Amino acid sequence: MKRVRFQRFLYLSLAGAVAAAAGCSGTSSGSNTGGGGGGGSTANVQAITVNTGPTAAPPLNSPYINGAFTSVTVCAPASATTCQTIGGILVDTGSSGLRILSSALTISLPQQTASNGNPIVECLPFVNGITWGPVQTADMTIAGEQAKALPIQVIGSSNFPTIPNACTSFGAPEDDLSTLGANGILGVGNFAQDCGTACTMSGASNPGLYYTCPAAGCQVTAQSLSSQVQNPIVLFPKDNNGLIIQLPSVTGSETSVSGSMIFGIGTQTNNGLGSATVYTIDPSSGNLTTVFNNVTYQDAGFLDSGSNAIYFLDSNTTGMPTCADATFWYCPATTQNFSATNRGANGASGPVNFSVGNADSLTAAATVGVANGLGGPNPGTFDWGLPFFYGRNVYTAIEGQNTPAGTGPYVAY
Amino acid sequence: MNSRITHGIFAMLLLPFPASASLGGDVTSVQTDQAKMQGSLRTSSNNTYTIHEIQASTGVAVKEYVSPAGKVFAVTWQGPFHPDLRQLLGTYFDQFSQAEQAQRSQRRGHGPVLIQQAGLVVQISGHLRSFLGKAYVPQMLPAGVHAEDIR
Numbered sequence: 203m204k205r206v207r208f209q210r211f212l213y214l215s216l217a218g219a220v221a222a223a224a225g226c227s228g229t230s231s232g233s234n235t236g237g238g239g240g241g242g243s244t245a246n247v248q249a250i251t252v253n254t255g256p257t258a259a260p261p262l263n264s265p266y267i268n269g270a271f272t273s274v275t276v277c278a279p280a281s282a283t284t285c286q287t288i289g290g291i292l293v294d295t296g297s298s299g300l301r302i303l304s305s306a307l308t309i310s311l312p313q314q315t316a317s318n319g320n321p322i323v324e325c326l327p328f329v330n331g332i333t334w335g336p337v338q339t340a341d342m343t344i345a346g347e348q349a350k351a352l353p354i355q356v357i358g359s360s361n362f363p364t365i366p367n368a369c370t371s372f373g374a375p376e377d378d379l380s381t382l383g384a385n386g387i388l389g390v391g392n393f394a395q396d397c398g399t400a401c402t403m404s405g406a407s408n409p410g411l412y413y414t415c416p417a418a419g420c421q422v423t424a425q426s427l428s429s430q431v432q433n434p435i436v437l438f439p440k441d442n443n444g445l446i447i448q449l450p451s452v453t454g455s456e457t458s459v460s461g462s463m464i465f466g467i468g469t470q471t472n473n474g475l476g477s478a479t480v481y482t483i484d485p486s487s488g489n490l491t492t493v494f495n496n497v498t499y500q501d502a503g504f505l506d507s508g509s510n511a512i513y514f515l516d517s518n519t520t521g522m523p524t525c526a527d528a529t530f531w532y533c534p535a536t537t538q539n540f541s542a543t544n545r546g547a548n549g550a551s552g553p554v555n556f557s558v559g560n561a562d563s564l565t566a567a568a569t570v571g572v573a574n575g576l577g578g579p580n581p582g583t584f585d586w587g588l589p590f591f592y593g594r595n596v597y598t599a600i601e602g603q604n605t606p607a608g609t610g611p612y613v614a615y
Numbered sequence: 616m617n618s619r620i621t622h623g624i625f626a627m628l629l630l631p632f633p634a635s636a637s638l639g640g641d642v643t644s645v646q647t648d649q650a651k652m653q654g655s656l657r658t659s660s661n662n663t664y665t666i667h668e669i670q671a672s673t674g675v676a677v678k679e680y681v682s683p684a685g686k687v688f689a690v691t692w693q694g695p696f697h698p699d700l701r702q703l704l705g706t707y708f709d710q711f712s713q714a715e716q717a718q719r720s721q722r723r724g725h726g727p728v729l730i731q732q733a734g735l736v737v738q739i740s741g742h743l744r745s746f747l748g749k750a751y752v753p754q755m756l757p758a759g760v761h762a763e764d765i766r
Contacts, residue, residue, distance in 0.1 A: 257690025257723075267723045292725075296742040327697050329739055330719055330728050371701035374716045381716070383724060396743060400673060400695060407672045409696040486695070487745035504742060513740070530722055530729045567725075580727045582766075583740045583747060587726065598641065605625075 238482035245346030246441045246465040246473065248272055252449065252588070253458035254416050256290035256385055265416040266383050267565055267573055268510035270447070272463060274300065274388060276311070276340040279351050283285035284309050287319035290373060290385035293447065293463060294508030295598050297389035299396045299431035300342060301326070301333055301355040305378065306385040311338040314353055316423060320414040323362050323368035324355050324431060327411070328398060331376040333357045333387075334365045337412075343524065344388075347465050349437035353429060357382065365418050370411055386432070387508070390445055390463075392488050392611035394601055395430040402426055441466025442553060443603035446473055447507055451593030452574035455564050459572050459592075467597055467614075478597055478614040480607045481546030492584040493543040493551075495519070502583040503544060505596060505613050509587030511573075512556060513580035514542075522558060524579060531578040542584065546612065556590065637705045638750055642685045663757050664688070674722075677703065680765060682757045689751035689765045695744045704750055711737050711750070736762070 250272045254265030270293040286309045288302060312321045314337040322337045325594035335357040342349045358377035365375060376382045389396065397411045404424050412425035435442055442465075449461035466473045483490050484501050492503035494515065511531065517523055520540075525533035537559040545551040559575030574589050590596075599610030607614065657668045665681045675694030679687050692698045703706045714730040714737070727740035739748040751765055 264720070264723055269724055298743075327696050327743060327746075328725070329741055330715060330725060367701065368699065371699045372697040373700070374712050374719075376719075381719065391742075393744060398744070405672075409673045409675075414654075428735075488742065489745055502747075504745070506742060509726045510722070511726060528721060529731050530718060530726060578726060579729055581729075581738050581749070582741050583727075583728060585740060 240466045241512075246470060248345040248463040248465070248568070250293055250447070250461050250463050251458060252461070254569070255292075255383065255398075255571070257379060257383055258571075261569075262380055264380070265568055265571060266510070267570065268576060269384065269571070270449070270461070270507050270588060270591070271321050271384065272344070272388065274386070276300075276302070276309070276354070277343070277344040278309065278311055279339055279341050281341070288385055290382035292387045292508060293607065294389050294506070294510040295391045295447065295596075296504065296506035297326075297328070297387065297396065298391045298393045298433040299326075299355065299389045300340075300352065300386065300434055301335075301357055301389070301431070302386035303377075303379060303384075304356045304359040305383060307356060311340050311354075311356070313338055316414045318326065318414070320416045321362075322423070322429070323413045323415045323420060324364070324396075325372065325411055325413065326355060326431070327372040328376065331373040331381065332361070332365075332369055333376055333382070334369055335359045335377070335429060336362055336415075337429075345463075345465060345518055347435075347438045347441060349434035350530065352434050352437055353431050355431050357386075362420075363414055366413065368422070389508075390433060390435055390598065392483060392598055392613070393433065394436045394603075395427055397425070397430055399427070400547075401430060420444045426486075435465060436600060436603070441469045441471065441473070441486065442600075443467050443605045444597060444599040447591055447596045447598070449588075449591045449593070450574055452589075454559070454574060456568065456572040457569050467599055475597065475605075475607055475614060476595075478595065479550050479552050480548065480597075480612050480614040481544060481550050481552075482608075482612040483550040484547060485601060485611055490613070491545040492549070493545065494540075494584075497612060499584060503586065504584075505586045505590060505598075505615075507528060507588050507596075508593055509585045511561075511576040511578045511587050512558070512589050513578045513585040513587060515585070516579045516581045520558075524578075525561050528561060529579075531565075531576065532558050533560050533562050534558060535560070548612075554586075554590070617732065631722050637679060637687055637703045638690050639705050639752055640705050642681050642687070663760055671698070680751075682755065684757075686755060688750070688755035688757065688760075691749045691765060693747050695746070697739075697746055697748070700748075706754070707735055707750070710735055 258265040273289040275287045409420045413420040414423045444467045446464040489501045522532040522534040558577035564573040597614035599612045602613040667679045669677045680689040730737040737750040
């Protein structure tokens, strides 16, 4: 019963999210490859919208703040008819791989299995919780780009209701709309796979993200790189070395703003690096270095469109109090202006000027989906969340992929 | 004190250890953690506390801060994945988990974990391939030890 009710509200909110997503036309698709004739350009631009997202509608009535949402089309592999376009998908440069709530998915996709035929299920640790669910295979289409036979995670599937203790030991589940805050997550970060080589290992070196789940129960398993949930961009036939996220400048709070996700870096006339500065990142951690008030935070900064504020340092270091009712945000009496310096592993460095306003004021109205100046504490580190992306073109180059500025991984802006 | 700890490590090699709390637990829980993580253990100490550093083969490094009374008053971790927080936070895990979920819904979006309760502080930041965490019980800090000393 709980489940029936839950599905109903998801449909409602999904409809709302699709309607709200600018430029998101059509709710189903057959083959929209869009890769026109003549060997010319591919349609590589996807609309994104920062707004209150799919959780804003009843019954949740919980507007998301600073979430960049888009839609993706998933089809059963090689099918032109078993397809679904899903809106309210959070664009996340802090992770890699497509994850969709099972409650938002109405089509059936094939289950990935191990060589012994047992289903593969994943436990994906985010900073503030985990997603648990089976790995399934889909053809994913976004703008004119297609990732065929893409391993994705379906979150919260009723086929695998029991989450292993070892998985919830990484954090609490984000397995429904209320806890995930989106119908899915499109991870388009610097890494080609979500886990990488660690998950290909056996024994104690394996961090325990992939499981085989026969009826008797789930066991951690080694998972090859190509079978892991991966960054869909890598599987595009072209424009597969990264992306640009383009969002307009924002002053204070707004209901909604529209921007673009442009696939490929230097592959077409619309995605060149131009005057952007390339900051290479640590290939293991994905981090760069940030300097603030002459203190160097080595390998402790990252650009993450999936974080909803600029989370940095602490009250003592920044001189700003946290909010009384929301200690994870800063609440200065007046807007504070800061300057930090980001430095790449390649030695490139440049200033970042940003401001932090009073979070209570910025988020007071229920219609607010966009809040520049939202900041919060994050002792010792710099999480450059979505407000960093406002007014910038932010490039994310994927590890191992060639670009006109060298091989990824790097970020540029 | 050092010799007592060395003795404890020896004992770990010979005896099965009961699952016991880490944060808030006593020093034997350090060895439980090491056994579970199948990692190497390095110990260092100053005048006010001892640090046990466990390097797991997954690349996750855990430090457990032990007071002169033999209690784990703080833990930190760093690495590409989370450590087993249920094991590491011990009896504080449920309190952490509830606070994490409450904060997530209040935040209306995703971001690092920052739990600041009277009896428990937990900070987790980063992203997959690079996590950083710290947890301590303020009341258990030995005299003269400040939160900034835990890193």
